[in-house]
Amino acid sequence: MLRSFLSFCRYFVYWLVIFFLSRLIFELYFNYKLKAASAEEIAMTFIHGLWLDYSAAAYICIIPLLVFIVSWFVPGSKIASAWLKGYTWFCLLIISFLTIVDLNIFREWGTKVNYRVFNTLFTAPSEAVASTGSSPIGLSLGIGVGLMAAGIALSFLIIDFNFKKPANNLLFKIPTSLLLCLVTFIIIRGGLRGAPISEQKVYFSDKQILNMSVLNTEWNLIHNVVENMRHAYNPYEFMPYQKAADLTADNYKVAKDTTIKLLTTGRPNIVIIQLESFTADIIESLGGDKGVAPYFEQLIRDGVLFDHIYATGDRTDKGMVAIFSGFPSQAIRTIITEDRKQRKLPSIADLLKPAGYSTSYFYGGETDYMNFRSYIANHHIDTIVDERNFSKSEIGSKWGAYDDVMLNKNIGFLDHQKRPFFSYVQTLSNHEPFELRGRPQFPGKDMGNMFRSTAFFTDSSLNAYFTQAKQANWYKNTLFILIADHGHRLPRNTSEAYDPRKYHIPMLFFGDVIKSEYRGKRIEKLGSQTDLAATLLAQLYLPHQQFKWSKDLLNPYSKPFAFFDWDNGFGFMEPHQAVSYDNEGDKIIYRQNKSLTDKESDQTLRKGQAYLQKIYTEYLSY
Numbered sequence: 001m002l003r004s005f006l007s008f009c010r011y012f013v014y015w016l017v018i019f020f021l022s023r024l025i026f027e028l029y030f031n032y033k034l035k036a037a038s039a040e041e042i043a044m045t046f047i048h049g050l051w052l053d054y055s056a057a058a059y060i061c062i063i064p065l066l067v068f069i070v071s072w073f074v075p076g077s078k079i080a081s082a083w084l085k086g087y088t089w090f091c092l093l094i095i096s097f098l099t100i101v102d103l104n105i106f107r108e109w110g111t112k113v114n115y116r117v118f119n120t121l122f123t124a125p126s127e128a129v130a131s132t133g134s135s136p137i138g139l140s141l142g143i144g145v146g147l148m149a150a151g152i153a154l155s156f157l158i159i160d161f162n163f164k165k166p167a168n169n170l171l172f173k174i175p176t177s178l179l180l181c182l183v184t185f186i187i188i189r190g191g192l193r194g195a196p197i198s199e200q201k202v203y204f205s206d207k208q209i210l211n212m213s214v215l216n217t218e219w220n221l222i223h224n225v226v227e228n229m230r231h232a233y234n235p236y237e238f239m240p241y242q243k244a245a246d247l248t249a250d251n252y253k254v255a256k257d258t259t260i261k262l263l264t265t266g267r268p269n270i271v272i273i274q275l276e277s278f279t280a281d282i283i284e285s286l287g288g289d290k291g292v293a294p295y296f297e298q299l300i301r302d303g304v305l306f307d308h309i310y311a312t313g314d315r316t317d318k319g320m321v322a323i324f325s326g327f328p329s330q331a332i333r334t335i336i337t338e339d340r341k342q343r344k345l346p347s348i349a350d351l352l353k354p355a356g357y358s359t360s361y362f363y364g365g366e367t368d369y370m371n372f373r374s375y376i377a378n379h380h381i382d383t384i385v386d387e388r389n390f391s392k393s394e395i396g397s398k399w400g401a402y403d404d405v406m407l408n409k410n411i412g413f414l415d416h417q418k419r420p421f422f423s424y425v426q427t428l429s430n431h432e433p434f435e436l437r438g439r440p441q442f443p444g445k446d447m448g449n450m451f452r453s454t455a456f457f458t459d460s461s462l463n464a465y466f467t468q469a470k471q472a473n474w475y476k477n478t479l480f481i482l483i484a485d486h487g488h489r490l491p492r493n494t495s496e497a498y499d500p501r502k503y504h505i506p507m508l509f510f511g512d513v514i515k516s517e518y519r520g521k522r523i524e525k526l527g528s529q530t531d532l533a534a535t536l537l538a539q540l541y542l543p544h545q546q547f548k549w550s551k552d553l554l555n556p557y558s559k560p561f562a563f564f565d566w567d568n569g570f571g572f573m574e575p576h577q578a579v580s581y582d583n584e585g586d587k588i589i590y591r592q593n594k595s596l597t598d599k600e601s602d603q604t605l606r607k608g609q610a611y612l613q614k615i616y617t618e619y620l621s622y
C-alpha cells in the first residue's frame with residue numbers, strides 16, 4: 001500500500017514540476033515586464049501559484065486514479081506502463097502547446113489563453129491563423145519542444161510507471177478508493193470550507209503582471225471554458241439591479257438637448273472609414289509617433305478632431321458594433337456572432353435608410369469572419385462589397401485586398417450612387433501579420449516598425465483616396481468620419497490590457513461640409529466609440545434615443561466619461577480619475593490619479609461596475 005500511495009504522490013509532484021517550468025518560461029519570456037518587481041515578489045508567484053497548480057495537477061490525476069481503482073477491483077487485471085506513459089505524454093503535449101499559445105496571446109491581448117481564443121479559431125480558422133502571423137514561430141516552437149523534451153526526461157526520473165496494486169481485501173479497497181477520490185476532489189476544489197478555489201485566492205500583488213504569472217494556464221483555461229459553457233447568466237452583478245440602472249442612466253442625463261452644429265447641411269453624404277488598429281500612438285497630434293501617419297495629420301488641420309476618444313474593447317468585432325450600433329463591448333462575450341441578439345441592436349443605417357440614404361459596406365476581407373456579413377445585412381445595408389467582389393490578382397494579403405485597392409473600388413462605386421449616400425468602409429492592412437507590397441517605410445523585422453509601416457501604408461492609401469475623391473462631384477457634399485476600430489499594444493509595446501492608453505484612438509470629422517470656423521478645431525470632451533452614433537445623428541437632425549449607450553459629444557451638457565473592457569476586466573474614465581478593475585481578482589489594478597482618496601476612486605469604480613452590469617444585463621435580454 002505504501003508504494004502505491006508514494007506512486008500517486010510522485011505522479012502528482014511531477015505535474016507540479018511541469019507547472020513550475022511553465023511559470024518559469026512565462027516569467028523569463030516577459031522578464032521586461034517584471035523589471036519593476038523585486039526578486040522576492042517574483043519568488044512569491046511560485047508560492048502563491050501552488051494553490052492553482054495543486055488543483056490543475058489533481059484534474060490531470062483523475063483519469064489515472066479511476067483507471068487504477070477499476071483495475072484494482074478487476075481480478076487479474078494490470079495497468080500497463082505504456083498506457084500511463086501515453087496518457088502522461090499526451091497531457092504534456094497539451095500543456096506545451098498551451099504554454100506557447102499563452103505566451104503569444106498574452107503578448108498580443110494582455111490576457112491569459114481563454115475560451116475566446118479557441119472560439120475564434122473554431123468560427124474563423126483562416127483569419128485566426130493570419131492573426132498569429134506576427135508571432136515568433138521559431139522561438140515558440142523551440143519553447144514548446146524544449147518543455148516537451150524536459151517533461152519526458154523528468155517523467156522517467158519522477159514517475160513510477162509500474163504502479164503496484166496493494167492487498168485485495170474488499171474491506172480495504174472500498175474505503176481506500178473512496179478516500180483517494182475524496183482527497184483528489186478536495187485538492188481540485190481547494191479545500192472543503194467556503195467557496196471553491198478562485199483567482200482571488202492566489203492574487204497577491206498590486207502589479208498585474210505578477211498576478212498573471214501566478215495563474216496556472218491550464219486551470220485558468222478550464223475555469224474560463226466552464227464559465228462560458230454555463231447557462232447564460234450575468235457574471236457582473238456588483239449591486240442591486242436598480243442601483244446599477246440609476247448610476248448608468250445618470251451618465252447620460254443632460255440638462256438641455258442641444259448641440260453645436262458643425263455642418264453646412266443637414267443631409268450630407270456620409271462615409272465612415274473604420275481604420276484597423278489605428279491607435280493614438282501613431283497619431284502625432286494625440287501624443288503618438290511622428291511620421292507614421294503624416295497625411296492623417298494634414299486631415300486634422302482641416303477637420304474636427306475628437307482627441308479624447310477611447311475604444312470600448314480590444315478587437316474589431318467589438319469596435320464595429322460600438323461604432324455602427326453604439327453598443328459597448330460585453331467583456332467575455334461578443335454580440336456580433338449571435339444573430340438572434342445582434343439583429344435587435346439599432347444601427348446608424350437603420351436611421352439613415354428611412355431618411356432617404358442609399359447604403360453600402362466595403363471591406364477587402366472575408367465578411368464571414370466573426371459574422372460581419374450577417375450583422376451588416378441585418379441593418380439596412382443595400383450593397384455589401386467584400387473579398388468575393390475582388391479578383392484573385394487584387395487579393396494581395398492573408399486578410400484580403402490591400403487598403404489602396406479596396407478604397408479605390410469604393411470611389412468608383414460612390415461615383416454612381418444615388419444621393420445622399422452612406423458608406424461604411426473598413427480597412428484591414430494594418431493587421432497582423434503586417435504584410436506589405438514593396439519596400440516598408442520603416443525597415444527591419446522589429447514588430448513595432450512592421451506595425452508602423454503598415455499604418456503608414458494605410459495612411460498613404462487614405463491620401464490617394466482623398467486625392468481622387470476631391471475630383472468627384474459628390475465630394476463637396478460629403479462628411480467623412482475616420483475612426484479606429486480599437487487601439488493596439490504596438491508600435492510602442494508598452495500598453496497593458498488595463499492601461500487606458502491602449503484604448504486611446506482618433507476620431508475625426510472631415511470634409512467641405514464642415515463650417516469653415518470649425519476646421520482645425522479639437523473637441524476635448526472625454527468619450528467613446530459608442531458616442532459616434534448620437535453625435536452624428538444630432539448633426540443630421542435625426543432622433544437618436546434608441547442609441548441609449550451613445551451621447552452627443554457636441555452637446556455642451558453631456559457628461560464626459562469613457563468605458564472600456566477586456567476579458568473579465570474593465571476601465572472607467574472620468575476627467576478627474578480613471579480606474580481599471582480586474583473582475584477575477586476583485587480589485588482595482590490601475591489608478592490614473594493617485595492623489596485622490598480611495599473613497600473618490602471607489603466612486604469611479606462603482607460607476608464602471610454599474611455600467612458593465614447594465615451592459616451585460618441588456619445583452620442577455622436580447
